[in-house]
Amino acid sequence: MTATDVPAPERTTAPGQATPAGGGSAAVPTGPVDTDVLRRFLDGAFAEQRDRCRAELPLDLFQPADHLSTAEHRDRTRDQLRRVVALGGHELGFSAAHGGGDDPGGQVSQFEMLGFGDASLMIKSGVQFGLFGGAVQALGTERHHAELLPRVLRLELLGCFAMTESEHGSDVAGLRTTATYDPAAQEFVIHSPDAGARKEYIGGAAEDAEVAVVFAQLETLGQRHGVHAFVVPLRRDGEALPGITLSDCGRKMGLNGVDNGRILFDSVRVPRTALLDRYAQVAEDGTYSSPIASANSRFFTMLGALVKGRVSISGGALSQTKVALAIALRHALTRRQFTRPGPDGAPAEEVLLMDYLSHQRRLLVPLATTYALSFAQDDLVQAMHEVVGAQLRGEEVDTVTQRAFETHAAGMKAVSSWHATATIQTCREACGGAGYLSENRLPQLKADSDIFTTFEGDNTVLLQLVAKSLLTRYKQQFSDLDTLGMARLATRDLISTVAGRSPARLLVQELVDSAPRNDVEGELRDRAWQLQMVRFREKHLVDTLAKRARKARGKSVGGSYDTLGGLQDHLVTAARSHVDRVVLEAFVAAIARCEDPAVKALLEQVCDLHALALLESHKGWYLQHRRMSPVRAKQVTHAVNETVNQLRPRTEELVAGFGIPDAWLGAVIAA
Amino acid sequence: MTATDVPAPERTTAPGQATPAGGGSAAVPTGPVDTDVLRRFLDGAFAEQRDRCRAELPLDLFQPADHLSTAEHRDRTRDQLRRVVALGGHELGFSAAHGGGDDPGGQVSQFEMLGFGDASLMIKSGVQFGLFGGAVQALGTERHHAELLPRVLRLELLGCFAMTESEHGSDVAGLRTTATYDPAAQEFVIHSPDAGARKEYIGGAAEDAEVAVVFAQLETLGQRHGVHAFVVPLRRDGEALPGITLSDCGRKMGLNGVDNGRILFDSVRVPRTALLDRYAQVAEDGTYSSPIASANSRFFTMLGALVKGRVSISGGALSQTKVALAIALRHALTRRQFTRPGPDGAPAEEVLLMDYLSHQRRLLVPLATTYALSFAQDDLVQAMHEVVGAQLRGEEVDTVTQRAFETHAAGMKAVSSWHATATIQTCREACGGAGYLSENRLPQLKADSDIFTTFEGDNTVLLQLVAKSLLTRYKQQFSDLDTLGMARLATRDLISTVAGRSPARLLVQELVDSAPRNDVEGELRDRAWQLQMVRFREKHLVDTLAKRARKARGKSVGGSYDTLGGLQDHLVTAARSHVDRVVLEAFVAAIARCEDPAVKALLEQVCDLHALALLESHKGWYLQHRRMSPVRAKQVTHAVNETVNQLRPRTEELVAGFGIPDAWLGAVIAA
Numbered sequence A, B: 001m002t003a004t005d006v007p008a009p010e011r012t013t014a015p016g017q018a019t020p021a022g023g024g025s026a027a028v029p030t031g032p033v034d035t036d037v038l039r040r041f042l043d044g045a046f047a048e049q050r051d052r053c054r055a056e057l058p059l060d061l062f063q064p065a066d067h068l069s070t071a072e073h074r075d076r077t078r079d080q081l082r083r084v085v086a087l088g089g090h091e092l093g094f095s096a097a098h099g100g101g102d103d104p105g106g107q108v109s110q111f112e113m114l115g116f117g118d119a120s121l122m123i124k125s126g127v128q129f130g131l132f133g134g135a136v137q138a139l140g141t142e143r144h145h146a147e148l149l150p151r152v153l154r155l156e157l158l159g160c161f162a163m164t165e166s167e168h169g170s171d172v173a174g175l176r177t178t179a180t181y182d183p184a185a186q187e188f189v190i191h192s193p194d195a196g197a198r199k200e201y202i203g204g205a206a207e208d209a210e211v212a213v214v215f216a217q218l219e220t221l222g223q224r225h226g227v228h229a230f231v232v233p234l235r236r237d238g239e240a241l242p243g244i245t246l247s248d249c250g251r252k253m254g255l256n257g258v259d260n261g262r263i264l265f266d267s268v269r270v271p272r273t274a275l276l277d278r279y280a281q282v283a284e285d286g287t288y289s290s291p292i293a294s295a296n297s298r299f300f301t302m303l304g305a306l307v308k309g310r311v312s313i314s315g316g317a318l319s320q321t322k323v324a325l326a327i328a329l330r331h332a333l334t335r336r337q338f339t340r341p342g343p344d345g346a347p348a349e350e351v352l353l354m355d356y357l358s359h360q361r362r363l364l365v366p367l368a369t370t371y372a373l374s375f376a377q378d379d380l381v382q383a384m385h386e387v388v389g390a391q392l393r394g395e396e397v398d399t400v401t402q403r404a405f406e407t408h409a410a411g412m413k414a415v416s417s418w419h420a421t422a423t424i425q426t427c428r429e430a431c432g433g434a435g436y437l438s439e440n441r442l443p444q445l446k447a448d449s450d451i452f453t454t455f456e457g458d459n460t461v462l463l464q465l466v467a468k469s470l471l472t473r474y475k476q477q478f479s480d481l482d483t484l485g486m487a488r489l490a491t492r493d494l495i496s497t498v499a500g501r502s503p504a505r506l507l508v509q510e511l512v513d514s515a516p517r518n519d520v521e522g523e524l525r526d527r528a529w530q531l532q533m534v535r536f537r538e539k540h541l542v543d544t545l546a547k548r549a550r551k552a553r554g555k556s557v558g559g560s561y562d563t564l565g566g567l568q569d570h571l572v573t574a575a576r577s578h579v580d581r582v583v584l585e586a587f588v589a590a591i592a593r594c595e596d597p598a599v600k601a602l603l604e605q606v607c608d609l610h611a612l613a614l615l616e617s618h619k620g621w622y623l624q625h626r627r628m629s630p631v632r633a634k635q636v637t638h639a640v641n642e643t644v645n646q647l648r649p650r651t652e653e654l655v656a657g658f659g660i661p662d663a664w665l666g667a668v669i670a671a
Helices: A035-056 A070-087 A104-114 A119-139 A142-153 A295-304 A308-332 A357-392 A399-430 A432-436 A442-453 A459-477 A483-491 A494-498 A504-513 A527-555 A560-565 A568-592 A597-617 A619-624 A630-657 B035-056 B070-087 B104-114 B119-139 B142-153 B295-304 B308-332 B357-392 B399-430 B432-436 B442-453 B459-477 B483-491 B504-513 B527-555 B560-565 B568-592 B597-617 B619-624 B630-657
Strands: A159-162 A178-182 A187-191 A199-203 A211-220 A223-233 A244-248 A260-265 A268-271 A336-340 A349-352 B159-162 B178-182 B187-191 B199-203 B211-220 B223-233 B244-248 B260-265 B268-271 B336-340 B349-352
Touching: A035 A104, A035 A357, A035 A597, A035 A630, A070 A119, A104 A119, A104 A308, A104 A357, A119 A142, A119 A159, A119 A199, A119 A211, A119 A223, A119 A308, A119 A357, A119 A442, A159 A199, A187 A211, A187 A223, A199 A211, A199 B432, A211 A260, A223 A268, A223 A295, A295 A399, A308 A357, A308 A399, A308 A432, A308 A442, A308 A630, A357 A399, A357 A568, A357 A597, A357 A630, A357 B568, A399 A432, A399 A442, A399 A459, A399 A568, A399 B399, A432 A442, A432 B199, A432 B442, A442 B432, A442 B442, A459 A527, A459 A568, A527 A568, A527 A597, A527 A619, A560 A568, A568 A597, A568 B357, A597 A619, A597 A630, A619 A630, A619 B619, A619 B630, A630 B619, B035 B104, B035 B357, B035 B597, B035 B630, B070 B119, B104 B119, B104 B308, B104 B357, B119 B142, B119 B159, B119 B199, B119 B211, B119 B223, B119 B308, B119 B357, B119 B442, B159 B199, B187 B211, B187 B223, B199 B211, B211 B260, B223 B268, B223 B295, B295 B399, B308 B357, B308 B399, B308 B442, B308 B630, B357 B399, B357 B568, B357 B597, B357 B630, B399 B432, B399 B442, B399 B459, B399 B568, B432 B442, B459 B527, B459 B568, B527 B568, B527 B597, B527 B619, B560 B568, B568 B597, B597 B619, B597 B630, B619 B630
Parallel strands: A159 A211, A178 A211, B159 B211, B178 B211
Antiparallel strands: A178 A187, A187 A268, A199 A260, A211 A223, A244 A260, A336 A349, B178 B187, B187 B268, B199 B260, B211 B223, B244 B260, B336 B349
8 A cells, every 4th residue: 555545535624613423522512520530530440559649658759859969869769768668569560479469550550650759769669679679570580589579679678770881771782791600619700891881870879779680691601692680799788899899870960869870890709599590591510591492582581571661661751741731731820921902991911821822732732642641551551460460470471462562662661751851841941930940840850751761771772673563563464474373463453462451453443444434524523534544654654664674675785784774764753653553542442431421522622632733743744645635734733723722621620630639749830 | 925826846856966056065075174164164253252262261161060059059150250250251242431342242252152161150141241231231321331330340249130020021011010209209119019029030139149130110200101120239248138038049950050039129219310211211300201202112122222132042052052962973973882784794893873864863953953053143143243332332223223133133042042952952862871961961951051942031922023023024015104114124134234244135036046947956955945945934924924913903803912812823933934044044145155165065065954954844834835745855854864974974073163172071971
């Protein structure tokens, strides 16, 4: 299918005349919603855990911290961590046998709730229970679990996650720290060959971590086996152990409650059992073995076991975004500027910021997209809950499901964190000078969340992974090999494969099929049309990417760098278009399961705004691919303006739906 | 003229085959440039002042400061201010009779050079010599000049600029602080009627300022005359004077070396002579008089006298952007990630970030635009030098020239500061984790410059002012009234009206006329075509804006809010398109006066990249208005990719052109 043989089904109806059709929203005004119902609906699958946090988390977690010195902020964060751990919740994602709750979804939901507060605490807790504890849980075996996890969960053993090096971050396979097995001593020797192999930006390494999970190139009997993880003690009584050189990354843009540091290893010896050996073992005599034959598969399986971190960051980014939007919207509902004449000679009145069209667009469009991403995030957390839950119970997860989940997590992490960066920036600017003051929290929200686009995988690199997985799926669809398995794959939605609920895809297909194609009115708000447009873009971008990749491969003698090197932008764009589609479908599926008519009607409007603004942001692409006429492009812009205007009186309700207790906003202008 | 009756002159030539035509760049590779020549060319009209700064400014100005506490940072900034003032340069913009240099361009150039360092010092110096001293110079008369300026210039009297209030910032006319004249005592009573009228975010008010220029509603003999400026003492020996309540805005996102504070006035009495009375006087008996009859004109004349601040911020924003780009580009030229196979079985090698197409686009496109904006800024500073210089000499500046300059300054301030915000964000992300560490300066560059989009006029509000001035010009062009004066205006470029050099407009016209319209090749790089496209967009947006405004006015009974309220987005877009055109023309004019063939050839390529990326960013608009075909839109993207690739080997030269001494970068990753 090419761009030209699919004429866009367009009408010249004015969008103002829209009527509901094919699942679209009503343009008629709807009554107010019960905001508790809306909030509970957004809370999703792990609502109980969220309510517990709302009731129990102490208020000081939600106060700005950027007036504190680095030392003071680290102290405050340590103190907060101890108090929050005492309340429980952090342990949920661990195996019940070792003090956990077999409930990874519950744990991530708690992490997301911490994202409404000072993100240093969220990340500090994430280092201990997600990265460090999570790696022990996912990559270790019973010996490690029994020995370490109970102490980890009680904060009696503080750890860190030493993967990134000064010269290798995104390219994990290129790490240069070595772990060489010495059969005589039955020890591994952990060593940094040079300064470029220094572990870098490691949360906890500067001051607190007593032990690290270190990623290093395993070598035994003269053979390299790639990157593996080892438990390596770093300090005792606050002092670095022999052979370990620790230093402090110092002040950062944000997250200064987290003590990031650097680690150099000078032939540090650890016992053979330090290897986290779920996916690979080294026998006493140095013999290497693994249930996974291919080194490449083994590498990706180990990394895949850690993907919960990406799910968490995606959720944390959305929480920080919600706080920023809540603050900026509250401000816009009280702040007035410039005068307009009163009606019929009445005295002039000052205009609320929220009554300016440009302000409505600036804030309500990202609000709508935040709703969309929240529903997609809820799907993702449930998928994670299934996959990681199965791993916890020692059950096998099939590779297709596992890879689909990883792809979805990578895409969501990238899109949510970029959304956070852009939206919080917009909120800062929309609050003017007030947005620049620390007392209004926006500076810290901006600074803390800024690194989310980088850590747990640089967004640009992650989206290239997503695109490569889309290409693989594409190839499989058209391959004659393994027809049975792949046909199954091709007809299933990636995410509905792993989510427990009825697949969104079926519903979406139904909507698309039921599109009243001769209906002249309301097409812009016709959900089927919106979905078709978004799906067309993904399909076209992936189709053409596959063609270009094939062509490039034909010309090239090298490996995947050469063949895809020139297609980077196309890879990233295709991946984003894929996530756009998944997110819109998640929103549509959520609306379909909403049982409250008023909430449902409001969400239809919010979904319209999200979808129309998405189409508007890509109008250049649609016009270029003759999928939108110039007239239609104009109508889309008009419809976005109309929809923000319709949603303007619903602002308070929509903010309430985020479920952030008033006292948690912690900003003077939102008090 | 409508969109449809102007078919886009398009060809289907591959851009790779481009040849120079009509002022376009050569696609052939050019030799290396003498980077000293390039730097001197970019230094522009005030090169000497810049060289002096490079030789004299102490290195500690260029070190990150965000590890300092607020108190330490304020102390450091105070100390730096004293040392920099001792070197001279800050006084240049003042009248020679009072210790100045009658050289406003020189002063702003020094301000721009400070923008390569810790921006707190730049802003602290800007408060004293730009806002405070500048207001005394521009709004005061000989009595004020003689009494205050010598002490201001020697830092013996520290001042602040108290305009913004808690509830009124953008809407200066709505300020609520009052200055009521008491004829019996021959004093003004300065008063804050309530908390909303509190002076807010005032740089210097928290700790250092001994005196303020206060903007307040002047009332005498029972009549209001609008906002005027008064010199009001705030503190003596560090203590607030009676009736003055001062408080501290506390920690901010950035610029923590500047002590922003709040001021409340409780019936504070100042002598009659406290009124800065250049544009309005109050006699002893309370009689109000002004050489400017209209209250509205008077208000805008007073504000216009302060527009040097916007010129300075535009320049400071560009300096901060250049530092960020220099750091990120240096990093990209040393940092390697991921491996590609060597040619013909040679060992694999890791790829420089700078060799990735996506990284080239991310950094070289903003670099090209930074070049473009620098040339436009140089024009603006020269225009300011003429206008403000004339004011200093007591000469009359005609209203048309003054308004044209103000419009240009407002537009440049908005576009440069948004460019800074976006580009520094990109640089942070492009440096990954390293970009998040304070030691690499990007966090502070981001945080400090973030407020540039807000202060000295919120960008969105400024662009609406620009658009309204374009509308006025549009109306005048088509009006029968005052045909002579307006015909003059219509045929002159706004900026060339005030700049000393030969007008860019003539050159541009020549290029447009000489376009070889039947040339099949090279059109994308044909400067005339690029200019036509950019001018078409401006013209179309202003034409349609004027039509919509006329239509809205016909329907409305109210004033300007009602008629333009629904057109906000159109106003902002039209204004940006205007600035886009002015900036591109400035670049073209700069190239035309470049006498070094190698530098000229390089700048042609940089201009191509800027122009093509600009067209690409608006491709949706051009497609929608049938001014670009889908094929052409694709070609533009291809040409951008090709041009970043051509410029990739020129990266070091282009960074050197910014003229930032190595030691000034102050970032570990750029060392």
